[in-house]
Each structure stands twice: as structure tokens, then as C-alpha cells.
Amino acid sequence: MQKKYKIATKNTLNNIKSTLPVLFGVILLISWVISIIPSSLYSKFFTGNGFIDSFFGAIVGSIAAGNPVNSYVIGVELFKQNVSLIAVTAFIVSWVTVGVVQFPAESLLLGKRFALIRNVISFFSAIVIAILTIIILQFL
Amino acid sequence: MIKKIIVKIGGNWVFLISILFLYLLTLIFNKDLFIKSILYTKDVLIEVTPVLIIVFSLTFLANIWLTNKKANKLLTKKIGPLQYITAVILGILSSGPIYMWYPLLSELKEKGLKNSLIAIFLYNRAVKIPLMAMIVYYFGLPFLLVTTFLMIIFSLINGYFVAKFTNN
Numbered sequence: 027m028q029k030k031y032k033i034a035t036k037n038t039l040n041n042i043k044s045t046l047p048v049l050f051g052v053i054l055l056i057s058w059v060i061s062i063i064p065s066s067l068y069s070k071f072f073t074g075n076g077f078i079d080s081f082f083g084a085i086v087g088s089i090a091a092g093n094p095v096n097s098y099v100i101g102v103e104l105f106k107q108n109v110s111l112i113a114v115t116a117f118i119v120s121w122v123t124v125g126v127v128q129f130p131a132e133s134l135l136l137g138k139r140f141a142l143i144r145n146v147i148s149f150f151s152a153i154v155i156a157i158l159t160i161i162i163l164q165f166l
Numbered sequence: 167m168i169k170k171i172i173v174k175i176g177g178n179w180v181f182l183i184s185i186l187f188l189y190l191l192t193l194i195f196n197k198d199l200f201i202k203s204i205l206y207t208k209d210v211l212i213e214v215t216p217v218l219i220i221v222f223s224l225t226f227l228a229n230i231w232l233t234n235k236k237a238n239k240l241l242t243k244k245i246g247p248l249q250y251i252t253a254v255i256l257g258i259l260s261s262g263p264i265y266m267w268y269p270l271l272s273e274l275k276e277k278g279l280k281n282s283l284i285a286i287f288l289y290n291r292a293v294k295i296p297l298m299a300m301i302v303y304y305f306g307l308p309f310l311l312v313t314t315f316l317m318i319i320f321s322l323i324n325g326y327f328v329a330k331f332t333n334n
Contacts, residue, residue, distance in 0.1 A: 033229070034226055034229035034230040035226070037229045037273075038222060038225050038229050041222070041225050041269055042222055042269070044176070045178070045268065047178040047181065047182040048178050048181055048182070048268070049218070049265060049266065049268075049269070051182040051184075051185040052265050053207055053210050053211060053214070054185045054186070054189065055185050055188075057206035057210060058185075058192065058199075060203075060206055061202040062199060062203075093213075094292075095300070098300055098301060102304045111305075111309075115313065118313075119292060119313070119317065122291060122292035122294075123288075123289055125264060128265045130181050131265045132265070134177050134178055135268040135271070135272040136272055136275060137275075137332075140281055140285075140328065140332050140334075143328055143331045144285050144288065144324065147323075147324050147327050148289065148324060151323070151324060154320070155313065155316045155317065155320055159313055162312045162316075163309065166308045166312070
């Protein structure tokens, strides 16, 4: 029994030792990206064309990082500035599901192939979800 | 040469050192940005520390409870609807930044947890129960219901394709 706890403690400490540098690095990187990109810059990416904007929305959302609350706050601001709902939806969904800034951490801890495939699929999913949301909402 | 250094000190530390170097350059060329970033880092660290303690506690419990033999039996068996539903619910209920969950998922993956379930868990973190009132206020109830429904469905699609393309 004591051996079981000893092994568990050793494995957990090894896990902490290997993941803390990555987590701390990601937090530093996210803080840096958030500080360098003002939220007012986001609206400049949109063209007014719903389909193209959903693509740009997903790109901006994928690069942006931080608390998901911010994605909704910025999304509302974009919506107020006449950015289409389709683009705002793609932006919000990709903010949480795609992580360009977190990619190094995901890649190091869960595998490069896994991280790449998951993020690419999530990116395109965000665009499809945005398009489907608008289509479904028109029928409601 | 670079590859040798990475192997010697580990990709994890190389990543952190690269970011610290970025901060050093920022300090030299833009002190205001450096201070802003450090202050933001401090806020994030205060916010994530409780989640991190929970995640490492869960990792410890997983290491006690999931012996290699048990993990092999539990995590490598054929996945059914119950496992998918569990991954969806746990993803929705989990809190804190997504990257805080990587250590636990990494540990479970080593014990045999399937990539599809990890992908489903991570995708469902997009469904945020604490933010639902805010979403209804700004975008309306139909928007919340439609996006939540679609995100859950797409998490399963995501899991399927991740499993297919990672051969896991």
C-alpha cells in the first residue's frame, strides 16, 4: 500500500516537473500576446462579406488568447460595430476551441500530431458552426 | 547542434527559455509592454493556481487509483456511448484555462486514454455554463441553444476525425 503511494507521488512529481515549464511559458506567452494586441484592432480584420468574415473571425479567434469571457465581450463590441453575427460566432467559437498560442504546450504534452489535427479540425468546425448557426436561427 | 541541446535539456525547458528570451528582448526594446505583460502574468497566475492545484491533485489520485493494469483494462477497451457522454459532460463542467488540463490529460494518455475522448473533452470546454446568462443577454436564448447544441455535436465529429487521423 505504502509502495503504491510512493509510486503515485513520484509519478505526480515527474508530471509536475515536466509540465510546469510549459504551463508557465504558455501563461507568459498569452500575457505577452494580450498586451501587444489591443482589442480595438480586431474589428479592422473584417470586410463586410459574411462568408469571408467568418473565415477572418475564425483566424482572429484562433490567434487571440485569454479568458473566454473576453471573447464574448469583444464579440459584442464587434457586433455593435456592424461586424456580422456569422463572423462574431466564428470568432467566439474559435477563441475557445482553437489555440495557436497554446499550441506549443498542447504539442509538447499531448503530441504534435494530435495538437495539429485537433486545432485544424476545430478551426474549420468554427466556420461551419458559425454558418449553421445563422442558417438555423433564420428558421427559428 | 540545436537538436542536441533540445534533447539534453528537454523541449519543455527550451520552450520556457525561448519565452523568457522574448521577455528579455521586450524589456530592452519596450519596457511598457514588458511591465504590462508581467502584470497580466501575475493576474493569470493568481487565477489559475487553484485550478492547477485541483489538476495536480487529480493527477495524484489517478496515479493511485489507475495502476497500469487497471488503466489498461479501463482506458484501452472499446469506446462506447457512455465514454463519449462522460467526456462531453466532464469537458463542459471543467473550469479554468484549457492548458491547465494538459498535464492530467497527458498522464491519462500515457495510461491509454484515447485521443478521441481527449479531443471531445477539450472541445466541450467551449460550452461555458457560467457565461450562459451573459450570452443570452447579448445574443439571445436561441443563439445560446443553437451554438451549444452545435458545439456538442461538433465535439463528437472532432473526436472522430482526431481518432481517425492520429490512428488512435
